[in-house]
Amino acid sequence: MSFPRVLAVAKKEVVQILRDSRSLLIVVIMPVTLMLLFGYGVSLDLKGLPVYVYDQDGNQQSQDLLKRFQNSEYFKVVSVVDGYPAMTRALDDGRAKMGIVIPWDFSQRLRDGGPVQVQALVDASDDNTANVLIGYAQAVVQGYSAEIQLNWLRERGQSVQPAPVSIETRTWYNEDLESSAFIIPGVLALVMSVIGAFLTSLTIAREWERGSMEQLISTPVSAMEIMLGKLTPYFILGMFDVLVCAVIAIYWFHVPFRGSALTLLFSSALFLVVVLSLGFFISVVAKNQFAASQIALLITFLPAFLLSGFLFSIEQMPIALQWITRIFPARYYVSLLKQVFLKGTPTALLYADLIPLAVFALVLALLATRSFHKRLE
Amino acid sequence: MLGRLKQMLIKELIQVFRDKRTRFILIGPPIIQMLVFGYAATYEIHHVPTVVLDLDHSQESRELFSRFASSPYFDVQRQLTDTRQIRDLVDRGQATVGLEIDADFAQKLRKGQTAPLQVIVDATNSNTALIASGYISQIALGFSQDEEKDHIYRIAPQLVEQVPSIELEQRPWYNPGLSSRWFFVPGVIGSLTLVLVITLTAFAVVREREIGTLEQIMVTPIRPAEFILGKTLPFFLIGLFDVSLIAVVGTLWFQVPFRGHIWVLLAGSILFLLCMLGVGLLISTVSSTQQQAMVTAFFFIMPSITFSGFGFPIATMPQWMQYLTYLIPLRYFLVVLRGTYLKGVGMEILWPQMAAMAGMSVSLLTIAILRFHKALD
Numbered sequence: 001m002s003f004p005r006v007l008a009v010a011k012k013e014v015v016q017i018l019r020d021s022r023s024l025l026i027v028v029i030m031p032v033t034l035m036l037l038f039g040y041g042v043s044l045d046l047k048g049l050p051v052y053v054y055d056q057d058g059n060q061q062s063q064d065l066l067k068r069f070q071n072s073e074y075f076k077v078v079s080v081v082d083g084y085p086a087m088t089r090a091l092d093d094g095r096a097k098m099g100i101v102i103p104w105d106f107s108q109r110l111r112d113g114g115p116v117q118v119q120a121l122v123d124a125s126d127d128n129t130a131n132v133l134i135g136y137a138q139a140v141v142q143g144y145s146a147e148i149q150l151n152w153l154r155e156r157g158q159s160v161q162p163a164p165v166s167i168e169t170r171t172w173y174n175e176d177l178e179s180s181a182f183i184i185p186g187v188l189a190l191v192m193s194v195i196g197a198f199l200t201s202l203t204i205a206r207e208w209e210r211g212s213m214e215q216l217i218s219t220p221v222s223a224m225e226i227m228l229g230k231l232t233p234y235f236i237l238g239m240f241d242v243l244v245c246a247v248i249a250i251y252w253f254h255v256p257f258r259g260s261a262l263t264l265l266f267s268s269a270l271f272l273v274v275v276l277s278l279g280f281f282i283s284v285v286a287k288n289q290f291a292a293s294q295i296a297l298l299i300t301f302l303p304a305f306l307l308s309g310f311l312f313s314i315e316q317m318p319i320a321l322q323w324i325t326r327i328f329p330a331r332y333y334v335s336l337l338k339q340v341f342l343k344g345t346p347t348a349l350l351y352a353d354l355i356p357l358a359v360f361a362l363v364l365a366l367l368a369t370r371s372f373h374k375r376l377e
Numbered sequence: 378m379l380g381r382l383k384q385m386l387i388k389e390l391i392q393v394f395r396d397k398r399t400r401f402i403l404i405g406p407p408i409i410q411m412l413v414f415g416y417a418a419t420y421e422i423h424h425v426p427t428v429v430l431d432l433d434h435s436q437e438s439r440e441l442f443s444r445f446a447s448s449p450y451f452d453v454q455r456q457l458t459d460t461r462q463i464r465d466l467v468d469r470g471q472a473t474v475g476l477e478i479d480a481d482f483a484q485k486l487r488k489g490q491t492a493p494l495q496v497i498v499d500a501t502n503s504n505t506a507l508i509a510s511g512y513i514s515q516i517a518l519g520f521s522q523d524e525e526k527d528h529i530y531r532i533a534p535q536l537v538e539q540v541p542s543i544e545l546e547q548r549p550w551y552n553p554g555l556s557s558r559w560f561f562v563p564g565v566i567g568s569l570t571l572v573l574v575i576t577l578t579a580f581a582v583v584r585e586r587e588i589g590t591l592e593q594i595m596v597t598p599i600r601p602a603e604f605i606l607g608k609t610l611p612f613f614l615i616g617l618f619d620v621s622l623i624a625v626v627g628t629l630w631f632q633v634p635f636r637g638h639i640w641v642l643l644a645g646s647i648l649f650l651l652c653m654l655g656v657g658l659l660i661s662t663v664s665s666t667q668q669q670a671m672v673t674a675f676f677f678i679m680p681s682i683t684f685s686g687f688g689f690p691i692a693t694m695p696q697w698m699q700y701l702t703y704l705i706p707l708r709y710f711l712v713v714l715r716g717t718y719l720k721g722v723g724m725e726i727l728w729p730q731m732a733a734m735a736g737m738s739v740s741l742l743t744i745a746i747l748r749f750h751k752a753l754d
Contacts, residue, residue: 115544209667290399
């Protein structure tokens with residue numbers, strides 16, 4: 001292998017990237033775009049959701065309960081309706097996410113004693129929103145119920161404490177339960193996958209499709225040299241993107257960074273080797289840019305998005321799928337990212353993710369070199 | 378005119394189906410993605426790994442913990458003996474929730490004081506943390522209410538039956554089991570169609586330009602309108618085939634109910650496909666290589682999926698971003714998909730979405746065709 005020849009191929013690839021301003025654009029703008037997209041667009045912090053109410057009772061006490069819904073930051077009472085059809089219609093067309101129905105004998109039954117039920121009709125087509133809404137509504141109703149009980153007992157000369165058990169919750173690593181802190185570190189894995197999937201996967205397929213592969217084959221450059229030369233520029237671009245992403249995450253979105261910068265760089269370099277080798281391998285096998293791009297999407301981007309723990313926790317998936325996630329390197333990288341950013345786990349304790357990632361990098365790099373031959377079929 | 382169009386159609390279909398990889402890509406990846414999404418994308422939480430530390434060893438503390446152990450949401454894996462163990466297990470990611478009861482828990486309850494339950498939640502996944510906290514509150518509040526009842530029973534047994542209380546009766550409409558799958562499967566139909574049709578259309582035109590066959594077509598007597606129609610019609614048909622394929626697989630495999638009218642869904646799908654063809658053609662007019670087309674398509678696809686309400690509620694986005702979502706065709710198609718699948722609503726509710734997509738498809742296709750004429754000259 002000769003270093004000058006690698007350099008020559010790399011130079012050719014760099015010229016090709018530079019000449020194609022849009023590819024360059026993706027390299028610089030894509031990480032920023034993805035960061036902003038996920039930083040602002042993806043929030044599971046539900047607040048101010050539209051609620052319709054149907055108060056059949058219309059007494060002081062039902063008004064008190066509704067006022068509590070109004071005062072909660074999680075709900076926004078947008079309309080008061082006077083029948084089920086209007087309520088159904090609002091839920092059907094999405095103007096309301098929840099409807100609260102207070103029965104006509106609400107205040108009377110509270111006076112007489114015993115339990116009384118308030119209905120919460122929830123649009124559960126989005127199950128997560130529905131779940132969170134139900135939780136908040138429970139809290140409002142239980143708070144009011146406890147107060148009513150307390151007053152009722154005091155009126156009858158009984159002294160009881162407001163709540164026998166208090167819940168003291170501490171949320172670790174992401175103290176304010178910010179969605180952005182949970183999501184943004186994982187965006188790095190997406191960015192790396194995109195570089196592998198969209199840029200690298202097309203490099204060899206393009207040469208085949210345009211017929212310039214024959215020219216490359218007729219030169220004295222070896223297969224290994226072509227690969228190194230083609231991948232080095234993308235590796236450098238990838239590392240540059242890691243830095244851009246980290247800076248945006250820490251200084252723009254104020255995601256805590258508690259681990260070591262060196263670990264971040266090292267694991268990113270490993271993951272880059274993984275996606276670049278994969279992209280190269282796909283490119284060699286597919287020989288057609290459309291097929292290459294679709295396969296790359298399927299085996300690098302999609303797993304990074306779905307099977308990595310980036311958004312959906314792996315432990316909640318079916319067992320078989322949990323095992324499948326282990327054959328996709330993105331899983332280990334996302335886990336590393338979250339630990340380095342949020343938990344600040346010492347590097348020595350990260351071996352469970354670092355070792356598989358290193359093994360993948362090695363195996364895939366070998367696979368990529370073995371797959372590519374300078375031969376015309 | 379019709380004769381030339383027919384020739385063009387035959388050529389396009391041959392080109393698509395000649396390559397065995399492309400043939401596979403039209404069928405394989407969409408089905409794989411549908412299955413992976415259906416299994417992996419879930420916001421539900423079950424069996425959250427939980428550890429408990431009982432320093433009180435009283436009947437009350439055991440009773441409270443047994444309620445957690447019997448809940449489907451928590452999986453109490455270990456009884457600890459030391460507070461430091463919680464830190465250690467949560468740090469290493471082996472437990473997501475740690476519950477701790479201090480030594481004077483039962484004593485405080487019996488004296489009528491407030492007794493705390495300490496909760497530690499790993500919030501690296503803020504959504505899991507939020508939902509888990511909701512379930513913890515529900516269990517602890519239930520216990521609290523029973524304790525209060527016992528307390529009242531001890532001091533004034535005659536009042537127990539009469540104490541007023543308010544209960545929330547939950548009615549999750551459209552998705553009574555609060556299943557994430559029901560939420561995601563209809564959405565995946567939309568996003569897969571989007572990715573497939575845009576990339577397919579954009580690549581088909583750009584490939585001709587890149588390998589130089591566009592000039593050859595230009596010297597034939599075919600007119601621009603025929604060329605555009607000949608290029609887009611096959612992808613419209615392929616798109617329609619893929620929508621049906623994914624919809625059938627998703628519905629049957631995951632047993633998602635279809636409650637609406639098939640014609641409403643078909644009308645929505647056709648309008649959406651026309652929008653996507655317009656976008657694909659537009660991308661092809663601004664790209665000269667397939668890599669460029671891929672990159673440009675990506676910049677359209679990612680925001681479309683993130684901001685359409687596919688996985689993240691639009692209501693939680695910043696206001697200015699919510700206005701931007703009106704520009705995204707997928708947003709309307711998702712309402713149609715979820716409306717027909719889960720809510721079972723028809724045109725009387727969905728006409729605004731249909732009108733929006735119709736308007737967008739007309740304007741997108743017009744702009745695309747005008748630009749295309751120029752690009753051909």
